[in-house]
Amino acid sequence: MRAYWLTFVMIPVAYAQTSSKCADLVNFKIPSVPMVITKATPIPASSAPGTATAETSATAAMIPSHCEADGMINERTGADGRTYGIGFALALPDNWNNRFLFQGGGGYNGSVRPPVGGAAAGNNPGLARGFAVVSTDTGHKGSTFDRSYDVDQQASLDFADVAVGRVAELAKQIIVHYYGQPAGHSYFAGCSTGGREAMLMTQRFPTEFDGVISGDPAMRTGFSRIGNNWSAVAFNQIAPKDDSGRAEPNKVFSESDIKLIVNGVLNTCDAKDGLKDGMVFNTRACNFDPDVLECKGSKNDSCLSSQQTAAIKKAFAGPHNSRGELVYPMNGYDAGIANLLPKPSANPPAANAPAPPVSIDVDGRLFALLGDPLEAVTDTIWTNLSTFSAHGGKLLFYHGMSDQAFSAMDTLAYYQRMAKANGGLDKVENWSRMYLVPGMYHCRGGEFALDNFDLLTALVNWVEKGTAPDFVVATGKAFPGRSRPLCAYPKYAYYKGQGDPEDASNFECRE
DSSP: OOHHHHHHHSSOOOOOOOOHHHHHGGGGGTOOOEEEEEEEEEOOOOOOOOOOOOSSOOOOOOEEEEEEEEEEEEEEETTTSEEEEEEEEEESSEEEEEEEEEEOOOOTTOOOOOOOOOOTTTSSOOHHTTEEEEEETTTSSSSSOOOGGGGGHHHIIIIIIHHHHHHHHHHHHHHHHHHSOOSSEEEEEEEEEEHHHHHHHHHSSSSSEEEEEESSOOOHHHHHHHHHHHHHHHHHHSOOOOOSBOGGGGGSSSSHHHHHHHHHHHHHHHHGGGOOOSSSGGGGOOOOOOOGGBBOOOOOOBBBOOHHHHHHHHHOOBBBTTOOOBBOOOOOOOTTGGGSSSOOOOSSTTTTSSSOOOOHHHHHHHHHHTTTTHHHHHOOOOOOOOHHHTTTOOOEEEEEOOOOSOOHHHHHHHHHHHHHHHHHHHTTTTTTTEEEETTTOOOSSOOOOEEEEHHHHHHHHHHHHHHSSSSSEEEEETTOOOOOEEEEEEEEEOSSSSSSSTTTGGGEEEE
């Protein structure tokens, strides 16, 4: 019987879905578990939801027929009298590929997004491939950046780490009930908050998933806020003032200034990857100095003022405390630098908007942050992944080099610390890789970015076939017809010197 079971698990099977089979899920109960499936609906084949989120791009992929089970775990009345509970949605495809995919969230969650599994999946989301996919609101209802749930202790804990672990566990049990067998392999993929949740699974639920993808993770949001405030203050301090004395950051740079800065980065760093093509792949060798753009005389459209160049250098240097220690590493110089600068605009801020800050007390902010219990329960900076790696887990990171929310350099710093804590990079490369994405903004987008890549296939092949992903091929709307390899850190894509420069096959990964 055991041999039969193992053989059956590894072979994808087409399951003939019936309306009654799906509808019967509302009767599924687990003894002593406060979970109810509130609705179970057969969904015919259709195109994927066309709207993009901050974490994923819209896709035109065809979603196969499936059963969607909506559920609630531990519904209750919270400290503020509101109704709380962990909501989730689980898509169970008729033609199941014997795999489970947990779709990470975004912001502070607060809603159950369609379980499609599009993060880092290229144009072919997980559900379209036959994965059973689950998503969750992590324990509360509200808009994406609404933190009012923090008044309730359990809601805060659910968002921090309880919900993703609980939903993963129960979704797997529903899968066993529905298909008559467990998933052969389990995966997690998310960006932003989903990236933090991905790291969370490797750190606090290390045997729950075989493969994990973490994109632009919101792993230290309190520190990133200090970094972003520091950058804003650097520019606000040189901003023109309105009649009431308020800084006008929209007037720090003109459109011609922004273009000048972008070109300055490209002129210095673009060709360091063997090809001048409007992209900076050799990021560690990018030694752009804003001073090269400083005017020798009066300010004009072909140069920057000394105040402007000093503000850029200060912003990118990052916040330091009174002892001179770096509190948060900011992004390096990149072709997408315009995304990290105050946007030029003729429209002043709204009259009722808070005045832009012109100073920051880094020590005070840091002291308050280190005493914030919510920061402690939501950070995902633990580097001991010995159990995750020992059970065969594989972990992929990716981060946009011009992410305006969280610094790619902070994620890289974590990856370097994690590698050191787990035997060094040579050893860790056997189960974890990181990809820096030139020009990409937060999770997607960018005027100089190739932001469409399929890490999900790379992860499956690594977990199930042992094929390590030295690189993945990226494309994007910014450069139609162009492809490039995203090389695993510390390597970068370098043009071989011959062949079509728009084709990824004519590049190699160099260190």
